[in-house]
Amino acid sequence: MRAYVQQGQKGDPNYLNLERIAYTFWERGYEMLRFDYPELCEGALDRGLLTYPEETIVAGGVGTVREAIKRANRSLPDLQELPDCLEPWIGRKHWTSTLDEVRQPFEKEVPTQPVHVKPLHEHKRFTGTVFKEFRDLIPSATVDGATEVLVQEVVEFVSEWRAYLFRGRIKTVANYQGDPLAFPDPTRMQAALDAFESCPIACSMDWGITSTGETLLVEVNDCYALGNYGINMYIYTAMIEARWREIMELEDNGIGVLL
Structure with a gap:
């Protein structure tokens, strides 16, 4: 098995994570090769992506992995950040719009409620x-x-946590912002996972704790775009591999079943 891991630049927020991914794939006995984004765009990985997909894994930044998926002639995954099936756990208004539409009242300085906006x-x-x-x-x-854009009613969270989901189970819950003692409600996290239709083989749910102690879903993240906030590297790289194979429409090789 060959793992292509993007070469990060020192000072880049993702640099250390990429180094740890590369080291762990090497430690697991995979042939580990580094590449940078221009090399990917010039076709340096095409032989592996197109001729030997069963033996190829690609890990890197969000834009890099999306480009690799396109070069492999596969469809980009379109996992909703706030899936309809998880509406009972979102706890705030949210809708889709365009950036122009959201900007208008602020440009005209018309009194309006603050909103959170993201692509x-x-x-x-x-x-x-x-x-x-x-x-x-x-x-x-x-x-x-x-x-x-995705537009959301603003909710103040005192603490935020990432629940790593792998093969239908919560593997790790890690605090990435705010009070580390304000833990999300385990029953709500499990109930949301049970209700998550079409859940990928590997992804995450981010959870926020409000000042009143309510546990709300912040967003869902696909594994190819997932930073490591504290999960074991063997599980993390198994998640990367399993989700990559799922996106590539390859047979599940059972990676991580015993972890």
């Missing part, structure tokens, strides 16, 4: 942010107004 599909277009007033529009000023 619906192309996550690298701009970082999700809260629009409260005109100046909040500046970071996304150069983004095409026709860009589809």
